[in-house]
Amino acid sequence: xxxxxxxxxxxxxxxxxxxxxxxxxxxxxxxxxxxxxxxxxxxxxxxxxxxxxxxxxxxxxxxxxxxxxxxxxxxxxxxxxxxxxxxxxxxxxxxxxxxxxxxxxxxxxxxxxxxxxxxxxxxxxxxxxxxxxxxxxxxxxxxxxxxxxxxxxxxxxxxxxxxxxxxxx
Numbered sequence: 001x002x003x004x005x006x007x008x009x010x011x012x013x014x015x016x017x018x019x020x021x022x023x024x025x026x027x028x029x030x031x032x033x034x035x036x037x038x039x040x041x042x043x044x045x046x047x048x049x050x051x052x053x054x055x056x057x058x059x060x061x062x063x064x065x066x067x068x069x070x071x072x073x074x075x076x077x078x079x080x081x082x083x084x085x086x087x088x089x090x091x092x093x094x095x096x097x098x099x100x101x102x103x104x105x106x107x108x109x110x111x112x113x114x115x116x117x118x119x120x121x122x123x124x125x126x127x128x129x130x131x132x133x134x135x136x137x138x139x140x141x142x143x144x145x146x147x148x149x150x151x152x153x154x155x156x157x158x159x160x161x162x163x164x165x166x167x168x169x
Contacts, residue, residue: 022076023054028097031056033085038117038165042083074100080110082157084124085117089134092142095150102153114162125158127151 025046029039039055046053054073074080080101088094104110116124123129131154138147 022052022073023078024052025079025081026054026074026077026101027081027083028094028101029083030085030088030091030094033087034083034117038115039083042081042115070097071100074104077104078110080105080112081115082112083115083117084119084157086119086130087134088119089127089131089150089154090137092138095138095153098153098157099149102156105156112157112160114157114160116162116164118165121158121162121164123158124154127154 027039027043029035034040043053043055054077056070074097082088082094082098082101101110101112105112114121114124119130123131127135135147135151138150
């Protein structure tokens with residue numbers, strides 16, 4: 001399935017017409033995995049269709065915490081599209097944003113449309129494969145409650161209906 005096919009689903013495109021928010025869509029992804037291919041293309045297709053998209057720049061992360069501007073972008077977005085790739089869980093930034101996305105999904109009912117990019121959703125849910133490896137490293141560097149919040153966010157998103165983009169298709 002191509003990004004242009006995915007964003008043309010009627011149920012998705014009609015969602016963008018109601019409500020007031022800062023952004024229609026917030027893209028959450030690991031830059032080195034998908035910025036210059038799938039996510040970059042998805043961003044262009046969405047913007048071409050008049051959809052207001054938040055996509056972080058490489059220069060956004062100057063501090064050690066998610067800044068107020070990013071928090072506002074997350075809180076104000078209507079739809080979240082996490083593009084979960086093989087290296088996604090290696091990024092603490094992806095995981096920090098995902099926790100906030102899941103909080104918005106649970107508390108405000110904001111929509112989450114995950115894309116599993118060359119990963120099996122069960123690996124995301126259960127933190128197996130490359131996700132297991134990432135969490136072994138995180139457990140050495142972060143407090144247990146932080147690591148558990150990241151795992152729980154992945155469990156929630158891994159259980160959502162999303163699109164699986166397989167490299168073999």
